[in-house]
Amino acid sequence: MLSIIRLILERLGLGVLVLFAVSLIIFLGVELLPGDLCQALQGQSATESTLAACRKELGLEQSAPTRYFHWLANIAQGDFGKSLANGREISELIGVRLANTFFLALVAAVIAVPLSLILGILAALYRNSWFDRSINVLTLASISFPEFFVAYILILVFSVQLGWFPSLSDVSPDTPLLERLHKVFLPALTLTLVVMAHMMRMTRAAIINLMASPYIEMAQFKGLSRSHIIIHHALPNAWAPIVNVVALNLAYLIVGVVIVEVVFVYPGLGQLIVDSVQKRDIPVVQACSIIFAATYVLLNLTADILSIATNPRLLHPK
Amino acid sequence: MANNTPAANDDHEVLLEMRDLRIDGRRDDQWHEIIKGIDLTLHRGEVLGLIGESGAGKSTLGIAAMGYVKPGCRFSGGRITFDGIDMLTASEEKKQALRGVRIAYVAQSAAASFNPAHKLIDQFAEIPVQHHKSSKAEAYADAKDLYSKLQLPEPEQIGFRYPHQVSGGQLQRAMTAMAMSCRPDLIIFDEPTTALDVTTQIEVLMTMKDIVEQFNTAAIYITHDLAVVAQMADRIMVLRYGELVEEAPTRVMLANPKQAYTKSLWAVRSFRKTSVLKTQQQATQPIISVQNVTAAYGVLDILHEISFDLQRGQTVSVVGESGSGKSTTARVITGLLPPRLGQVLFQGQALPPDYRQRSKDQLRQVQMIYQMADTAINPRQRVREIIGRPLSFYLGMDSQQVETRTRELLAMIELNPDQFIDRFPSELSGGQKQRICIARALAAEPQCIICDEVTSALDQLVAEGILRLLDRLQRELNLAYMFITHDLATVKAISDEVVVMLKGKIVEQGSKDKIFSPPYPEYTEKLLASVPQMNPDWMKQLIAQRESRS
The missing domain is CATH 1.10.3720.10 (MetI-like)
Structure with missing residues (x-):
């Protein structure tokens, strides 16, 4: 029985590792897109000042690793952030x-x-x-x-x-x-x-x-x-x-x-x-x-x- | 065949009768006759031995008694009557009701024939319960009773284990118990001890014989081992190519075989290696020297301080039961398993423990031949590729040289090059495949060949041919052989030196004459005493001996 429990724990650990890697890929994928969220949001009407304000609001001025860990920590607590389209949780x-x-x-x-x-x-x-x-x-x-x-x-x-x-x-x-x-x-x-x-x-x-x-x-x-x-x-x-x-x-x-x-x-x-x-x-x-x-x-x-x-x-x- | 009257059983009732039985097998989209009109009569309580080489149709005939043919075969003629029931015309339901209840079967490999997913006792109880013969509780009680009759350890508990939790010999006895579950009239034993060690085999044989006599069960005992059948059977039928060669009561058959083929079977055990003058060679440096090797799988030591030498032109046999460390020793020598302690010398030079660190030339010097030629050669390669690969790999030959050399090697192993060079392994017989393996080993031009149970899977006549070939090659090429086997007859036939192993230790080593003459150490004596003899009274005497001692 012990060996089975060990196996299950091992597999669970591996699963968490895979999820971690997936989250990294998802995050990097978005990072690789040209422009950022604020440009996407504001489109043609964007000006330097509105972009800066938007970035500040969404925390985009921070470095990528910081934002990643922030995002990951929030997800781990069940907080996925707010929708950009309608601002709902x-x-x-x-x-x-x-x-x-x-x-x-x-x-x-x-x-x-x-x-x-x-x-x-x-x-x-x-x-x-x-x-x-x-x-x-x-x-x-x-x-x-x-x-x-x-x-x-x-x-x-x-x-x-x-x-x-x-x-x-x-x-x-x-x-x-x-x-x-x-x-x-x-x-x-x-x-x-x-x-x-x-x-x-x-x-x-x-x-x-x-x-x-x-x-x-x-x-x-x-x-x-x-x-x-x-x-x-x-x-x-x-x-x-x-x-x-x-x-x-x-x-x-x-x-x-x-x-x-x-x-x-x-x-x-x-x-x-x-x-x-x-x-x-x-x-x-x-x-x-x-x-x-x-x-x-x-x-x-x-x-x-x-x-x-x-x-x-x-x-x-x- | 009317003159083949069974001697002792005339007064008994006939239980099973086959008349002019014919069975076809399908090969290459054509039907071939594999049982060619056999007559067989079995009386109640009688044990009939079926003997012959593989392909003789022994097993086919045995299971035909249940009205069953393997997929790809069909009944094509004749008659089978079991206790008045015509087994060829009986409905599937009717035959199903007989199987397990009145006719039971004991298979060669108990390990493969027990379902790994169920406990032994449930697989036992299944027969009486599914056939509505008794309740599960009654079946359980009966199982425990039979387990104890078959001298299984802890008969109350052993049934609650899974097949992989008990040893091979115990499994084979549990399977015999399972066959007895409905007290059948007939049991078919299909090579039940072939996969067992000699020391285990004798115990299983004794209990099987005992239980069959106790319940007066008739049996068909299928084997290729004459000495075994001599102990078990009242009457023997010799089969070859699906035909009956000879039939007689056991004692008559053993004392006075009539047909040339039967005589040749009897004569197999006569092969002896042409002895070489060993004394001249003693002084030379050994080809391989195993020195104080201790090896482990994981943390568990499998070999303890093994030391022995292989001399040029000599054969060292390593004997022991399965699990004694014979094959592990070979793995250490070839570098597949680096030893924990000790070393292996090649002509006085230490070999790197791991094969990955050995040079091509070092690898070339030690070649292996395996028990199962089937799994040791690539089924998708032709003979020329199988033998040619070591030629180009080790010796760097170009395709022209490979071709020439492959043909030479084929001639050396007594196979016609023109006929065999383009064949696939599936187009070869068992003995021919093993010869190809030998040629492949020779292709590397080694000094030493490790033969791991190379004749165990072969029929005796074929095995003898392989032994003679190996012996001739040894003389011609001055090779050193390490011969791993559990068969003492083979050891007697081919060895110069013998190493007896038990539980990873060497219990005795020395020249063949020394090992095979008294006084014996305890274990060697047990090994020797367990080898079945052709004398039909041998087992009875052994039982009597063991009983008087205890």
């Missing part, structure tokens, strides 16, 4: 949006992960059958189309023709849960179709890969049923690759939603980042980037730890 601005994005990701994950695992297991169980082939074709087709295309097709069918679900997912903080679920269904379905192929195919491949191992053959010689063999003998040993792909796709559900949010006009973080880029609201873009990076790091960390923890050799040392 960024943390406030992001808070609601982030919750929306997480909600959408959660709904999509709750549909996509179990579905992909079950389909992957079934595909492995009935390998090379018509079921396996058609599920492969379907998931591959859905991953091959661009997200917006899938989204519009879904809107056309479920919203325009059948009228079951709204084409706009305009939720607000006081939308009740059921209505909220109803409204996010189409974007969640779009995301599900996009991420499912990857997870399902990895589950299938990981299990089939193990089906050639001697202990699976032994299980067959023990007269166990095929489903028992796959679920009890193959699956526990297939977790490591599956968990990693699931984590990667969960991260995508949060970080990669930009297009889907725009199509469905869903008030999530992706929408915010698009708006902010258009408005040159750099502090907001920086904050969103950090949050996305943290999500990635955290999910991959979880995958790492889970795949280590499901290894019986590590779980039960000699």
Whole structure:
């Protein structure tokens, strides 16, 4: 057990290090842009004196390292600064949006992960059958189309023709849960179709890969049923690759939603980042980037730890 | 085959019967017959030995008794009847209900055949529980009982360990216990002790034989080791290329093999190295001198103060169980593992401990040949590249010289250059691959070759060919060999000097004659006593001996 705790701590440390490096890159990226925030803000109307006043107000006259550590220290305390576009606290601005994005990701994950695992297991169980082939074709087709295309097709069918679900997912903080679920269904379905192929195919491949191992053959010689063999003998040993792909796709559900949010006009973080880029609201873009990076790091960390923890050799040392 | 009447078991009921069984295997998109019409009869409580080289179809025949063929194979003719059930026409459900319950299987590698994710006892209990034969609690109790019958240590607790937490010999016994879980009528033992050390093997064999007799279980015992089958089987069938060569009760077969092929199998253990006059060489400086080497992985010392010399034209065999430090010694000599203390001299000059600091010329002098030729050569390279690489790397030959020399080397290892130079490893047999490895080692023109269990993965006849080849090359090129092995028969065949290792220490060393004549130190005696003999009473006598002593 001790060795696992040590491993987890090591990975956590590495994760923090990665985040630190990411923050540095984000900060430097902005530094490298020509001009500074004040020039961007004031544009053509800038004069020397208004620029100087602006810089003083935003603390831009300080050296880059000072500003970096200042910014980092504030972020560590949850203070992302103020939006340039409307002067509101960024943390406030992001808070609601982030919750929306997480909600959408959660709904999509709750549909996509179990579905992909079950389909992957079934595909492995009935390998090379018509079921396996058609599920492969379907998931591959859905991953091959661009997200917006899938989204519009879904809107056309479920919203325009059948009228079951709204084409706009305009939720607000006081939308009740059921209505909220109803409204996010189409974007969640779009995301599900996009991420499912990857997870399902990895589950299938990981299990089939193990089906050639001697202990699976032994299980067959023990007269166990095929489903028992796959679920009890193959699956526990297939977790490591599956968990990693699931984590990667969960991260995508949060970080990669930009297009889907725009199509469905869903008030999530992706929408915010698009708006902010258009408005040159750099502090907001920086904050969103950090949050996305943290999500990635955290999910991959979880995958790492889970795949280590499901290894019986590590779980039960000699 | 009607005249092959089993001697002692005529009065017993027939349990398994195969008539003119034919199985095809798929290779290069074509079906080839791999079992060519075999008849087999097994009575209740009888142990039948199946013996032959790899590729003879022993395992295929063994698992066919369960109505099973490996992926890529198919039944193409004949009949299998198990206790009145036609195994070829029975439904998958019906066969599934038999497997594990009435016909059980014990695999060669217990380590690979136990699922790493589950406890031993759960893998045991799974059979009776899934087949609705007993509850989990009953199965647990029965497992503990069988574990104790198979003399596993701590039978109450050992089942709650995971496969990687117990030793190879214990795993093999746990697997035998698992096979017994539903008290089957028939167990198929597929080379169950091949992967074990001699000292472990004998213990596993004893318990297996004992349990099979206790429950009057019939068994098919598959092996390539004649001495082992002599202990286990009532009757022996010799197979070759999917055909039956000869069949007879064990004692008859051992005393009086009829077919030439069977005789050649029996004769394998007769090879002896052509002895060289050693006395003249004693005075010369050793090629390699290992001096007081202590080596460690991490903080744990694996080797303790190892010292021995390799003389030109001589073979030093390093013998011991797995984990005794034989291969680690080779890693120290080749510089893969720098020793913690001590040094390795090459012709009186200290070699840098780490191979990265050795010059090309120093590296060239010590070459290695490995146990698994399969993994030691690149499957994507042709023979000419495999052998040619050391020629251009060490000796700086141009492509013309490489070509000429590669052909010479192929001729030296008795493979026709025109036929073999452009082949890929997958187009070679096991023995041919090992020959390519030998040629690759020779290409560097070394003074010393370390052979790490080079014949362990090979059939006896093929292994003998390799030993003869190595012996001839040694005489022609005056090479020094360090021969790592756990097989005492091989040691007797090829050594000049023997080093016996146990737990990282040398327990005995000296000339072969000295080691193999009494008085023996305790461990050497145990090693020697554990080597199965062709005498079918050998194991019984050994058991009696051990019992009277304790």
